[in-house]
Amino acid sequence: MTTTIIDANVTKRFGKKKVLEDVTLTLTNNEIFGLLGPSGSGKTTLVKILCGIDVPTEGHVSVFGKKMPDLELIKRIGYMAQADALYHELTAKENLVFFASISGVKRNKRAERIQQVMKLVDLESDLNTKVETFSGGMKRRLSLAIALLHEPDILVLDEPTVGIDPALRNKIWDTFEILKESGVLIVVTTHVMDEAERCSRLGMVRDGQLIAIGTPDEIKTKTEASTIEQAFLSYGG
Amino acid sequence: MRVLAVVNRILKQFLHDKRTMALMILAPILVLTMLSLVFNGEELELKIGLIDVPSTVYTNMEQENVAFVKLDSDTDVNETLEQEDYDAILAFEQGESKLILEGSDPSINNVIIDNIKSEISPNTTSVSLSVEHLYGSQDLTTFDNIGPVLVGFFIFFFVFLIAGVSFLRERTQGTLERLLASPIKRWELVMGYVIGFGVFTTIQSSIIALYSIYVIDLMMEGSFFYVLIITVMIALSALTLGILLSAFAKNELQMIQFIPLVVVPQFFFAGLFKLETISDYLSWLGPLTPLYYGADALRDVMIRGQGLIEIWTNLVVLGGFSIVFIIMNIFALKKHRSI
Structure with a gap:
């Protein structure tokens, strides 16, 4: 059964600079949602807002139907930052x-x-x-x-596999898939294209805007690309 | 129990980081030892010039480590003091004696005044002694007097720096963000720091205080227990202020730059100089600094041998500083997570 876990519509400004512009996301359990986009596009700010460390300038984030940030909700999230x-x-x-x-x-x-x-x-x-x-x-x-210690219902991972060798990376992604099957929502940012292929859905972020969203196949079809990498480049990544 | 987890972690970090631990305990001890040797080292060798001293007085003037030299009546006193190595000149004029001190070193001044007084008074009770200084003034202090201030200062200095840097690291290495992505409450984190460092600084303070009193042999009239309470309270205010200011530093270097701005000026107001002699433009700052109260309380106990009745207001103010800093810390963390 699919239930909505995260429902968000956010705009984030740092001073006058717009970092995220009207990003709307609805994420469900049993999915691995990948965020793709060039460096500085706003991916990290977005995941920080999703897990309650940062707050949006405008808009809202609700998790399990409750408004973020909330300490009870934060308990159910596992967050791994880039650092x-x-x-x-x-x-x-x-x-x-x-x-x-x-x-x-x-x-x-x-x-x-x-x-x-x-x-x-x-x-x-x-x-x-x-x-x-x-x-x-x-x-x-x-x-x-x-990040996995407390068996969170939501895993938010900011580039989790940087510097990890391919064999181990594969093993870690197998675990992500097992977790997904058990009902966990995984939000992951990545630059690695074969990881993007393994996501249930992908969101393309550029200049603070969510310019495309869909399964890897949908995205490839839309851009008439044979690989995610080509699709990524055709979106101007 | 999250507070306890933070306390536990901080203590483990200390145990693993031997160098920091050594810095916090050995560095103050080393510096205090050096200072005590600088101030109380060798016996003084004094040279005092005499002008027109009556022979009745002069014949009795003989002391260890003091060389008395007769000078001509028409000697220019100030010029002689400036250009030759006399520490003081005693001049008699029409039954009046006048002592002109070179004056730049307070410890020498006091020795000379005591010496000359004891030399003159048994002989001629009628002679009054007036004292003048070429440089400096009579109110300068010796090591016994500034010792308590130094003990307080070094504890403040090292706790401030290390607490500030370790909280700053929490931010730069990303662990603060990870902590705030967990259900820990802001006050739990701040109290964890206060208690964790509190345990360590209590040990640190007692070692430094014990060493200063029993090894360096600082003057100690009051109770050691009070000294311990005061030093722990000083450490607590340094700890909470350090954590607070780390929020305004981007890196370790900037944290160190706070030392000349925040820590060193406190030293000036802590009783090293009399507050009345500090320019009015500045002296109002004194009562705003924690060390002002800490050093005063330490002097009350160590020099004046006073007890709780005299020091409790100082302790309350020190505690007040810490509480205000703790509350400000809890608010400052809002910058990183709004709840």
Whole structure:
């Protein structure tokens, strides 16, 4: 059954500069919604507004029928920013334990959840290593693991797989698909075209406007392109 | 329990970051030790010139570490002090004695005045001694006097810097955003910081205070317990102010630039100079700075041996500063998340 999870219509200005202009989105459960667009097009601002960190200048965002921002709703969202957002002096495990208790993972489930997410990102053997010794890709994976810790109903991921090798990236996307099947809504921004192909629907963002929205096939048909990459370029990306 | 999670994390970060921990404890100790040696090091070797001193007085003038030199009656006192290495000149004129000090070093001034007074008074009770300074004035202080101020200042300085930088990092490394994308409340985050750093600074303050009093041997008339309370309150105000100002810094360098603006001026108003002698354009700033109250309370206890009755107003004001800063912090975080 498909239900609307996020319903948004937003305009965002920083001073006089318009970053998002009348972007309307309706997102449902069981979908992976990909946001595509050149750097600086407003993707990050949009996802921040969707998960309640930022507020729109005009318009509204409602999640599960309630108006954002709302602390009860924020509990149900897992957010992974472009920055890794880790405490470098601490070990991977200490980071996980901290964010688990902040995001409300029950004490008796913590150890189990930590094992699960670390297995998923293939970092089980580095639990007790300090993050400052991690490579870029490892930090990215740990950051993703933290976003998954509290089993959120909505996952908002800002370029989650930058610096992760193709094999592991594939494995992570398999997990996204499993999560999607279990009813989770995943919003993901990406520059990687084969990832875009795996999204249920895509939104093309340019200069703060949502210029096209549809399944990967619909977008390809509309632009008469054989690949998403060509479609992306034909929209002037 | 989110507050506790933040507290826990901050303490773990300290334990993993040995260098920061060492900086917060060893650096103040090192600087205080150096200062105590600078101020209280070698015995003074004084050279005092004498003009027309009656022989009844002069024959008794003999002291360790003081060289008395007879000068001609027509010596130009000021010129001699300026150009030669005399520390002071004692001149007698028609039964009046006059002591002219070189005056630029307060610790020397006091020693000379005490010396000369004790030399003259047993002999000639009728002679009055007037004291003049070539440079400086009588009110300058010695290490015992500024010691409590320094203890308060260094605690303030290091807590301010490290709390400010670590909260700033929270923002630059993106963890603040991640925290605010979680259900943590703004006050929970601020209180987590206050308590986490509070635990650490209590340990830091006690070590520094213990060291200053028992190793450097600063004058200590009152109770150590009060000193501890005062230093912890100073640390708390530094911590909350540091976190607050970190909201206005873009990077670590800018945080450091706050030191000459925010921390150093407090030092001037903390009793290093008498507030009455500071220009009226500036002196009103004194009562607006936390260190003004902290240093006053430390002096009350350490020098004057006073207790809670004398220091409680200072403690209340210090606590008031911290509470105001905490509330402002909670509001400042609104910039990052409106709820």
